[in-house]
Amino acid sequence: TNNRALLDMPIKDFIISSEKVAHVQSGNSAEHALLVLTKTGYSSIPVLDVKYRLKGLLSTKMITESILGLERIEYDKLADIRVDEVMNQEVVYLKVSDTFQRALDLVINHAFLCVVDDEGTFVGIMTRRIILKQLKKYIYQ
């Protein structure tokens, strides 16, 4: 494959599909979300609504930052905070029709990217790991 062929590749073969993506629901408590993050082991995951639309991104850092008191981290407050209050609502995302080039440009600054279809429904994620594997394959041939 030459450079242009790789850059023009559609991303669909590289997407981790939604059923394999750990996420939380809009409306969940930050306490529940922190358990999901800890048990799945991911540092940042999507927040979806009941129709599987993308609402935001939530990370352990955002949760801990929100309860960083003057003297200690105030974990007792977590049950009363909803994910919607602490998540990042400005999500940079990809469309299913985007190319590898678009994904490469964006993962410079994002560890993973959410992918949505034309209706705005969340369909999966593109990770740096997958992009790096493709680049390595390309560069080693």
Next chain:
Amino acid sequence: TNNRALLDMPIKDFIISSEKVAHVQSGNSAEHALLVLTKTGYSSIPVLDVKYRLKGLLSTKMITESILGLERIEYDKLADIRVDEVMNQEVVYLKVSDTFQRALDLVINHAFLCVVDDEGTFVGIMTRRIILKQLKKYIYQ
């Protein structure tokens, strides 16, 4: 640059040097470490000893997992746990003399890599972001 030239590049120009790397000291409490992780915003950082030797890697996930009780996350226990008890001591690292190829092979499975000199002193890190920037530059020319 052709493929071989990029892969053979020494990593030294791409290292984020140690003074810019957030870290904790061996012997610190997990409570102190969680504050450092939260304030710096990184999900995983190196653990160094007083001589700046690399002892392990510590992530927020490792800390939270260690206090995941049956009913709730037991944050009151953090002051009594040392980072050495929860960190990952099997650190995959690079030597200053390694090439870009070695770094590329390893970042497939690691978001960042610690770099040590011949004495085993920590000198900095190589991140996926830096590697992706180089690959993008190479692929766009």
